[in-house]
Amino acid sequence: MLEIKCPYCGKRSQNEFSYGGDATIKRPQLGEEISTEDWDNFVYYRDNPRGKHSELWHHVSGCRQWFKVSRDTATHEIFDTCKMNEDFNV
Amino acid sequence: MQKYSVFSLVKNAFTNHENWEVAWKDPEPKKEYDVIIVGGGGHGLATAYYLAKEHGITNVAILEKGWIGGGNVGRNTTILRSNYMFDSNAHFYEFGMKLWETLSQELNYNVMYSPRGIINLAHSDAQMNAYARRGNSMRLNGIDAILLGRDDLKKIIPFADFSETCRFPIHGGLMQPRGGTARHDAVAWGYARQADSMGVDIIQNCEVTGFDVNNGKIEGVQTSRGNIKTKKVGLCVAGSTTLLADMLNMRLPIEAHVLQACVSEPVKPLLHNVVTFGAGHFYCSQSDKGEMVMGGDLDGYNSYAQRGNMPMIQHVLTGGLAVFPNFSRLKMLRTWGGIMDMSMDGSPIIDKTHIEGVYLNCGWCYGGFKATPSSGFVFAHTIAQDQVHELNSDFNLERFHTGKIIDEKGVGPKPWIG
Numbered sequence: 312m313l314e315i316k317c318p319y320c321g322k323r324s325q326n327e328f329s330y331g332g333d334a335t336i337k338r339p340q341l342g343e344e345i346s347t348e349d350w351d352n353f354v355y356y357r358d359n360p361r362g363k364h365s366e367l368w369h370h371v372s373g374c375r376q377w378f379k380v381s382r383d384t385a386t387h388e389i390f391d392t393c394k395m396n397e398d399f400n401v
Numbered sequence: 402m403q404k405y406s407v408f409s410l411v412k413n414a415f416t417n418h419e420n421w422e423v424a425w426k427d428p429e430p431k432k433e434y435d436v437i438i439v440g441g442g443g444h445g446l447a448t449a450y451y452l453a454k455e456h457g458i459t460n461v462a463i464l465e466k467g468w469i470g471g472g473n474v475g476r477n478t479t480i481l482r483s484n485y486m487f488d489s490n491a492h493f494y495e496f497g498m499k500l501w502e503t504l505s506q507e508l509n510y511n512v513m514y515s516p517r518g519i520i521n522l523a524h525s526d527a528q529m530n531a532y533a534r535r536g537n538s539m540r541l542n543g544i545d546a547i548l549l550g551r552d553d554l555k556k557i558i559p560f561a562d563f564s565e566t567c568r569f570p571i572h573g574g575l576m577q578p579r580g581g582t583a584r585h586d587a588v589a590w591g592y593a594r595q596a597d598s599m600g601v602d603i604i605q606n607c608e609v610t611g612f613d614v615n616n617g618k619i620e621g622v623q624t625s626r627g628n629i630k631t632k633k634v635g636l637c638v639a640g641s642t643t644l645l646a647d648m649l650n651m652r653l654p655i656e657a658h659v660l661q662a663c664v665s666e667p668v669k670p671l672l673h674n675v676v677t678f679g680a681g682h683f684y685c686s687q688s689d690k691g692e693m694v695m696g697g698d699l700d701g702y703n704s705y706a707q708r709g710n711m712p713m714i715q716h717v718l719t720g721g722l723a724v725f726p727n728f729s730r731l732k733m734l735r736t737w738g739g740i741m742d743m744s745m746d747g748s749p750i751i752d753k754t755h756i757e758g759v760y761l762n763c764g765w766c767y768g769g770f771k772a773t774p775s776s777g778f779v780f781a782h783t784i785a786q787d788q789v790h791e792l793n794s795d796f797n798l799e800r801f802h803t804g805k806i807i808d809e810k811g812v813g814p815k816p817w818i819g
């Protein structure tokens with residue numbers, strides 16, 4: 312069982328959350344010329360590291376906020392969590 | 402190579418089974434090979450076998466960082482099927498089903514192919530319509546499919562919950578009678594033994610740690626047991642694909658996720674088919690030893706850990722008990738997990754790459770065991786001829802740029818949902 316610290320509510324069990332995937336992918340800027348390659352990279356390509364991974368989680372059975380988690384994909388250790396507009400401390 | 406038969410069994414009984422030949426050797430790596438296959442799972446072993454058998458290429462090494470069969474090929478729930486609707490999938494997996502039917506004879510090794518039938522349960526009129534459509538397209542592709550009604554299923558799985566007030570009442574189901582199971586270890590060992598007998602070196606405890614690429618061309622691999630030269634490399638490393646692609650500066654439409662399974666204590670014969678209860682994220686078959694082999698969804702977040710977490714086991718078994726309430730007093734024997742190479746459209750990638758002599762076989766998601774023979778067959782062709790086989794021509798990397806993706810499940814590029 313993962314224990315995830317929601318930046319709004321504090322530590323809660325994994326059962327309260329749902330996952331939103333890689334937090335580093337950025338949608339190409341609206342209103343600007345987007346190359347096919349940028350678009351394909353955004354939709355389909357991921358870094359998929361073994362180790363530290365920035366990812367989105369949703370406190371769906373709680374405050375319903377989205378936030379960021381820095382987690383190790385091999386050990387599941389959670390290094391830090393923060394709000395969407397913040398950066399990790401570690 | 403010693404042939405396995407009832408006569409060799411009797412003969413060896415006289416010497417207390419102490420004089421059987423080893424099934425495959427344990428060679429030192431040579432300085433150079435014509436082809437190196439990275440990964441001694443089902444796909445790597447099958448590829449080497451078909452390289453030797455179909456293309457006469459025998460100066461081949463399989464490099465495996467652990468032991469052969471220690472990866473997903475030895476961790477899966479062994480379901481075989483070709484119940485797909487899209488042509489590219491249907492043709493590829495049906496070709497595989499035909500190989501399964503004669504694999505024990507071909508390998509002179511009992512892979513225990515058991516065409517016990519796979520049944521997908523349906524719970525609404527809409528789902529019955531969708532299954533009728535799927536079944537029809539399967540039959541148009543020459544694949545067996547039967548639409549079962551509620552009364553048919555009452556005879557096949559009388560112990561399921563057939564009440565009309567439950568959350569997902571059983572309306573019927575789609576059955577592929579030739580679908581079923583096989584013994585996963587035997588598949589790995591059978592391919593290994595035949596490949597070895599034709600001259601393939603199976604090198605275990607040999608981790609690939611880097612590649613020598615010069616002018617866009619592969620020249621060799623670096624391993625924990627030294628550098629080895631080669632002209633061609635085939636990657637068959639399943640859940641580790643991104644880690645090796647990183648060494649080649651290749652970015653892929655792949656995410657690693659863990660899938661778990663579990664088995665109960667053995668009980669007397671009860672469940673004679675493979676049954677999937679998709680609405681409850683649960684599927685089950687009964688092993689020849691009597692254990693209920695059960696599985697369900699991915700843990701749901703990126704993972705390279707070959708073990709899972711309890712919440713998903715609980716979730717899967719909760720669904721299981723909804724459909725088979727009489728399983729409630731079964732004791733659990735063990736649970737385990739494997740790392741899945743989840744592709745962004747749920748379909749595999751078997752292709753050449755931008756590096757000359759590097760070939761890619763990945764994206765098997767949770768369904769690559771059934772593809773072992775067909776994947777090995779077409780990947781061997783792709784490597785030997787430096788050209789894709791018609792059966793894997795749609796499983797290319799290009800599709801993530803051309804838009805011709807093969808999204809059979811229709812969930813989009815969010816593998817943890819599939």
Ligand SMILES: Cc1cc2nc3c(=O)[nH]c(=O)nc-3n(C[C@H](O)[C@H](O)[C@H](O)COP(=O)(O)OP(=O)(O)OC[C@H]3O[C@@H](n4cnc5c(N)ncnc54)[C@H](O)[C@@H]3O)c2cc1C
Binds near residue numbers: 471476638662
């Ligand atoms: C719980 C579970 C249930 C499943 N159920 C089914 C099912 O019912 N039906 C079905 O069709 N499929 C199923 N699958 C999927 C199926 O098991 C896989 O898709 C398939 O086995 C992958 O191909 P493989 O056998 O070649 O992989 P693997 O056996 O994982 O082989 C890859 C090998 O590469 C090796 N390797 C990795 N990195 C390196 C390196 N750097 N150097 C050298 N070697 C390396 C690994 O050690 C490993 O042995 C299931 C999987 C799991 C985990």
Ligand SMILES: [Zn+2]
Binds near residue numbers: 318320374
């Ligand atoms: Zn919260």
